[in-house]
Amino acid sequence: MAALQDQPADRPLLLLNAGLYGAKLTGASLKDHYRDPAVYVEGQVAILETFSPDFLISPFVLAGLGEAFGSRVTSSLRQPPNVAAFAAESAEAALRLPLPDVDSHPGILYLRESIRLLAGRYAGRVPVIGLLVSPLDLPPLIIGLEAWLDALLFQPEVARALLDRLTPFFAALGKAMLGDGATALALTANLTNRFIVPERVVETLGRPALREALAEIPGPVILHHGGCPLLPHLGDFMGHPNVVGYVLDAGEDLGEARRVLGAGPLLLGNLSGPDLAGLRPDEVGVLCDRALAQRGPDQQFALATCCADIPLDTPPECIEALTDAVCRAGRVPA
Amino acid sequence: MDRNYCQELLDAIERADRAGAAAVVDAWAVGRSFSQVVPELLSPTLESFGTLWSQGHGGVSLATGYVASKVAEDVLSRLLRESSPDGGPILPSKGPVLLGNVEDDFHPLGRNMVVAFLRTAGWDVRDLGVDVPPAQFVDQAEETGARVIGASAMMYTTAKNVARIRAEIDRRGLTGKVQLAVGGAVFKLRPELVSDLGGDGTATSALEASALFERLWQRSLNLDPTPLRALP
Numbered sequence: 001m002a003a004l005q006d007q008p009a010d011r012p013l014l015l016l017n018a019g020l021y022g023a024k025l026t027g028a029s030l031k032d033h034y035r036d037p038a039v040y041v042e043g044q045v046a047i048l049e050t051f052s053p054d055f056l057i058s059p060f061v062l063a064g065l066g067e068a069f070g071s072r073v074t075s076s077l078r079q080p081p082n083v084a085a086f087a088a089e090s091a092e093a094a095l096r097l098p099l100p101d102v103d104s105h106p107g108i109l110y111l112r113e114s115i116r117l118l119a120g121r122y123a124g125r126v127p128v129i130g131l132l133v134s135p136l137d138l139p140p141l142i143i144g145l146e147a148w149l150d151a152l153l154f155q156p157e158v159a160r161a162l163l164d165r166l167t168p169f170f171a172a173l174g175k176a177m178l179g180d181g182a183t184a185l186a187l188t189a190n191l192t193n194r195f196i197v198p199e200r201v202v203e204t205l206g207r208p209a210l211r212e213a214l215a216e217i218p219g220p221v222i223l224h225h226g227g228c229p230l231l232p233h234l235g236d237f238m239g240h241p242n243v244v245g246y247v248l249d250a251g252e253d254l255g256e257a258r259r260v261l262g263a264g265p266l267l268l269g270n271l272s273g274p275d276l277a278g279l280r281p282d283e284v285g286v287l288c289d290r291a292l293a294q295r296g297p298d299q300q301f302a303l304a305t306c307c308a309d310i311p312l313d314t315p316p317e318c319i320e321a322l323t324d325a326v327c328r329a330g331r332v333p334a
Numbered sequence: 335m336d337r338n339y340c341q342e343l344l345d346a347i348e349r350a351d352r353a354g355a356a357a358v359v360d361a362w363a364v365g366r367s368f369s370q371v372v373p374e375l376l377s378p379t380l381e382s383f384g385t386l387w388s389q390g391h392g393g394v395s396l397a398t399g400y401v402a403s404k405v406a407e408d409v410l411s412r413l414l415r416e417s418s419p420d421g422g423p424i425l426p427s428k429g430p431v432l433l434g435n436v437e438d439d440f441h442p443l444g445r446n447m448v449v450a451f452l453r454t455a456g457w458d459v460r461d462l463g464v465d466v467p468p469a470q471f472v473d474q475a476e477e478t479g480a481r482v483i484g485a486s487a488m489m490y491t492t493a494k495n496v497a498r499i500r501a502e503i504d505r506r507g508l509t510g511k512v513q514l515a516v517g518g519a520v521f522k523l524r525p526e527l528v529s530d531l532g533g534d535g536t537a538t539s540a541l542e543a544s545a546l547f548e549r550l551w552q553r554s555l556n557l558d559p560t561p562l563r564a565l566p
Contacts, residue, residue, distance in 0.1 A: 074440070074465075079491045082440045084465070145443050149400050153350045197397045198350045227519070250523075274490035275524065311491050 011330025012292055013302035014322060015129075016053045017273045019060040020080055020309035021319070022046055031075050034061050037113035044118055048126065050316065051323050054302070056122065058115050058130045058182065060309055064107040065133065066141030068100035078312060086144045091151035091162045094143050099169045102176045112180045119181020129222070130182030132174060135166040135213045136191040136206060137226070152191065152201050163209045171216035178219040184244065185217065188226030192236065195228040202236055211240050220244040222266065225252075227307055234260045247306050250275070254294040254301065266300050271322070273305035277314040281321040288325030337361070343379040347402045348386075348393055355405040359412070368416045376409050376454060384541030399540060400443065403450035410453055427458060431547055432474050433484040434462030436495040441488040444518055447540040448484065455544035468495065468502040475503075475512050479562045481554040482547050485533075487518040493527055500532025510557035513550035517543065 022043020023033040032039045044056045063081045067073045070087030088094040102108050111130075118128045133141070139148040139162060151159040174185055190196050192206025214221055222245035223230075223237050230237070231252040237243070238261065245266030248257055252270050261267065270291055276284060288303060295301035303326055310319065339362040346354035362375050383402050387394050431452065435445055442464050452459045460478055462470065471483050483503075487493040496516050503512050516533035517540075528536045534553070537546040 076438050078494075079438065079489070082438070084440055145441075146400070146446065149397050149443075153397055153401060154352055194395055196395055198393070198395050200350065201397070272523075274520075277490070278524075308489055308491070 012295075012326045013054040014052070014326045015055045015057075015268055015302050015304035016047065016051060016310065016319065016322065017057065017060065017305045017308070018047045018051070018053070018310050018319070019043070019057050019131075020312060021314065024312045025050060030077060030080070034059060034064075034075070034081055035110060037110055037117055040110075040114045041117040041121070045121070048122075051319050053323075054126070056118050056126050056128045057186075058111055058118070058128065058177070060131050061111070062131075062133055062137075062141060064111060065138060067107045068105045069094075069097055069142045071142060080309065083141055083144075086147070087142050089143065090147050091139060091143060091155065091158045094139065094162055095158070095165055097142070099165070102169070102173045108173065112176055115177055115180040115182050119183075123181065127183035128181060130174075130177035130180075130185045132170070132177065132185050132187040134187050134189040134192075134210055135163050135170045136209055137188050138166050138170065140191070148191065149197075152197060152205060156201075156205060159205055160209075163205070163213075167209070167213045167216065170213055174217045174219075178217070182219075184220040184222055186222040186224050186247065188224045189237065190226040190228050193226070193228045193230070194233045194236065202233075207236055210237075214243060215241040217242050222247060222268070225249040225306060231257050231260070245300075247304060250306055254291060258295070258298065258301075264300065266302060267295070267298070268302040268304035269306055271303070271305050272307045273310040274308050276305065276318045277311045279318060281315070281317040284318050284321035285325055288322055289329070292325060292329040339375055340379045340382065343375065343405070344382050347379070347383055347405055348398060350398055350401045352401055352404055352408070355401075356408060359409060368413060371409055371413060372454060372456075376406060380406065380451065380454065380541055384539055387539045387541060396443075399447060403447040403540065406450045406454040410450075428456045428547075428551070429458035429482075430460055430478045430480045431457055431482040431484065431551075432460050432462060432471060432478070432480045434466035434471060434486065435464040436485050436487045436492055436499065437465055437467050438495060439487050439489070439492040439518075440464045441486075441518075444488070444540060445484075445486040448486070448517065448543045451540050452484075452544055452547065457544065457547060468498040471499050472502045472506055472508070472512070475508070476506070476562055481511065481562065482513045482515055482550045484515045484517065484543070484547070487516070487520060490520050490524070490527075493518065493520045493531060496527075496531040496533055508562075511554055511562065513554050515543070515546055515550055 023030055025046035026043050028039045040059050061080045063073045063083045066083045071083045072085040073081045074084040075081050115130055189210050192202050192210050194202055221242045224247040229249050248269035250272035271287055342358045346358055433449055449459050449461050485496050485499055513534045516528055516536050521528055521536050535546050537543045
């Protein structure tokens with residue numbers, strides 16, 4: 001909790017994007033893991049007991065948000081559910097879809113109940129991060145990325161209308177997740193990243209829409225790189241309401257990011273979670289030490305896995321290497 | 335002064351201005367045979383754009399690449415409507431080749447862009463869509479005579495399914511004869527995965543896919559020139 005409250009921490013913080021990996025530790029089927037909040041929570045409990053991260057996370061199952069709008073979701077034996085068919089074929093068609101009720105839709109209740117259970121169990125001791133997407137990243141889950149790019153690039157007035165329609169849903173869900181006990185929200189805003197869309201879209205649609213949406217959230221927000229480089233465009237994501245932290249992409253220069261951000265915001269990164277499966281524990285340790293060395297005594301830095309979930313076939317020793325690294329670098333014995 | 339249509343088209347693509355690109359194509363077509371639009375306008379423009387893209391030019395976003403693919407599709411659609419006045423082939427014929435997202439992968443954007451650029455380059459592309467099981471890739475290769483399979487995967491988790499396509503090709507005794515091209519964000523980030531998972535090659539951008547397919551097609555012919563399927 002210390003870093004989020006701008007208080008000194010007794011060791012470098014550790015965040016694991018290990019929502020999926022909880023199922024490996026509990027042996028639960030992914031179908032149950034991503035449908036039953038109690039099953040998911042047992043996974044996070046196992047993650048906490050096994051690897052001692054400083055944060056817990058809500059299910060990283062963005063497809064569920066698309067499902068709430070009517071997209072068809074498919075399950076997998078190896079990864080979180082994915083959207084297999086979209087609720088509408090265009091941004092114009094999506095304008096006619098009803099907004100899901102955050103208090104009654106089963107998929108959304110799964111997300112919220114997971115947070116409630118985690119917060120109830122660890123309130124005041126372990127922060128629970130609620131994972132969400134900004135309104136800019138909701139349309140790819142509802143109409144697909146291509147249709148959303150078509151709107152952003154070729155029909156900006158329709159794109160703006162859809163953002164206006166989706167922002168109240170985003171705000172309602174964000175408020176609800178915080179009300180359920182999430183300490184902060186972490187969300188992506190890929191469709192306002194210059195790596196994905198041109199400057200014109202960032203300036204005229206992306207940044208204004210992101211600012212307006214974030215102003216509606218009554219709590220701290222961490223912006224996640226979402227698979228795109230964040231550091232080259234960090235300025236686009238600064239100065240927005242309620243933003244207290246940034247998750248950088250794998251390997252991005254943490255020192256440079258701190259220089260750009262200045263003192264204050266939480267800085268998280270920069271190990272690729274998906275890559276852990278292909279490394280030896282000693283190789284993971286080297287990467288951790290390198291990241292920790294870049295930030296030295298920075299109390300507002302958290303060693304974190306970024307990109308997607310840590311894969312199921314990652315040896316536990318590779319995740320333990322992160323725990324060992326923060327303990328080595330910290331002020332408490334391992 | 336002569337207009338530099340290629341530069342104008344490139345500028346329109348960089349502005350993500352699809353309508354502006356269409357206007358440049360319209361202007362170029364005045365007094366010209368549209369059958370020459372690919373070699374004289376589209377290909378050189380896309381070649382220049384590909385260079386900017388692969389060099390990580392600051393103004394080139396993923397969406398700009400998407401716009402380039404849409405411009406290519408627009409030109410090809412018009413070309414198909416306006417058949418060659420001399421009755422010759424509208425585009426050179428290469429292939430057939432297959433493209434699809436590997437099993438469990440539902441991220442079609444990159445694949446769709448590659449499809450557009452391959453078709454622009456004259457390939458007969460059979461697009462299998464998303465979530466394609468390994469057996470379906472190889473079944474289709476045997477049915478169509480495709481010597482190159484293009485498998486797309488965005489994430490590390492799904493990229494591992496490339497190894498299952500490799501195994502299926504080898505199991506049917508088609509090693510070398512059917513070449514496996516792989517692509518997607520994960521291979522750009524981790525190039526070593528291409529060989530680790532059994533791929534025969536990759537391209538650094540969608541626009542370089544055609545050159546890759548040319549190399550792989552030729553390698554297949556060098557290894558075994560007999561057709562994949564009995565000719566009818």
